[in-house]
Amino acid sequence: MSQEQRRMAVLSAIVEDYVQTSEPVGSKALLDRHQLNVSAATVRNDMAALEDEGLIAAPHTSAGRIPTDAGYRLFVDRLAAVRPMSKGERAAITDYLEGSDDLDVVLDRTVRLLSTLTRQVAVVQYPSLTRSTVKHIELVPMSETRLMVVVIMGSGRVEQRIVPIGIDYMTADGAAALASARARINAATRDRRLADALASLATLHDEDSGTEDALTAGVLASIEEALAEERATKVTLAGTANLARSSSDFPMTLEPVLDVLEQHVVLLRLLSAGATQDVSGITVRIGSENPVSGLQSTSLITSGYGAGDEQVGAVGVLGPTRMDYPATMAQVRAVAAYLSRIVDA
Known part of the structure; x- marks a missing residue:
């Protein structure tokens, strides 16, 4: 040696x-x-x-x-590799996270599981709409003058809007026209990123005389509003109480750390920016490497998740620098990988 x-x-x-x-x-x-x-x-x-x-x-x-x-x-x-989790640990993750198609429930379970596994604060970023693709657009008549537009993302997110219409789609002829319009709209948007889907819809709106202007305009407005409201700034977290267990690791007080945890925009920036992930897909920021002064007595371990090669969000844990890095990195990576399978389903 x-x-x-x-x-x-x-x-x-x-x-x-x-x-x-x-x-x-x-x-x-x-x-x-x-x-x-x-x-x-x-x-x-x-x-x-x-x-x-x-x-x-x-x-x-x-x-x-x-x-x-x-x-x-x-x-x-110098860690040679992120150590793999045991078969039992992986099975526990699968058993806890599966069984729900509701994105809010899945992400809530994700942070609760990760905070329990790591005994740290767990945080997950909601999938970003700007990086999501359109899976399907459903058009549902609500009345003679109103129609619900439901946009289903590849990430599992669902956005819906009520739009005014000029045709009664609840009649037999209206239902046939709506079915035809639905097919054309989905052909123009399916599996496209939202920005590309908007461009295709705009072309359809200009060139397709067979689809009611109010309908394509309503779908366009629905997606544009969804983008404007971009919920990627939304994060959810669990396990804040775990910080009290490690209070001796913080030189003065937990207050600066707790203050940051209440600022979801700051957490989002920490999750989505910073150091480049290593070959294992993990980012580790330690102490003074964290750009937020209130977190310079902590470490943040994150990993992206997404559909296919498309990263749509990030998941991670935050705790004191005195942390079991090999185990925590493995747990974050495993949970992120499973979350990717869910949003890619």
Whole structure:
């Protein structure tokens, strides 16, 4: 084992022990708990070198050391791979999340499950309409003068609007005309992104004399309104109470973290921006890497989810930097993968 490999092993041991015990780790504890196969003097020298590099630090006058943000970052970067979850853990995720076609219910179950698995705060972003495709547009007569437009997204989201009409589609002739218009509208929009669907509908509106102007105009308005109201700014979260369990990990108070958790626009920005995902599809932002000052004593682990190759949202967990990174990364990735299968169904 080279000197660099040995020091990485010492750093990993310090991270693992500190995450488990929340106590600063000394050289004797490392030798007692880990098969490092080196002398106490070598471990002390390696710890001194790691401290000089800013990877570990001594809190106050303690003889032990704790990882710094840089130490956690190196530890995460050196993970050979995100460890797979057991068959039982994967089955538990499947059993809990399946059985509902309602997007709100699915996302609520997602954050509750993830907060339980990780014992951290879990947050999920609703699928973005701007990145969604149109699966189907249904046209339902409500009266002689009103019709409901139902836009079903590939992500599972459903948007509906009531539009005024000039033809009574509740008669036999009207029903036939509506069926024909429905077929043409779906042919122009199916499996297209919303922006592309709007362009196709605009062309249909201009060129298709067989479809009532009020009908295509109403469908256009429905999609435009849905985009204008873009609910991608909506997030849902669970497990805030878990922060109290780790209150000693926050230097002063939990108040700044709780303040940020109430600002859903900030959470959305954190979920959808920032560091590039690694090859495992996971983004990890540690301590000072978080751009929001109130979160610089926390770590955020996120993964995107979507339909096919299309990412439409993100899911993640937030907690103190003293976090079980390998397990949490695996859990976030597994939940995101299952959520992707649901929205792609």
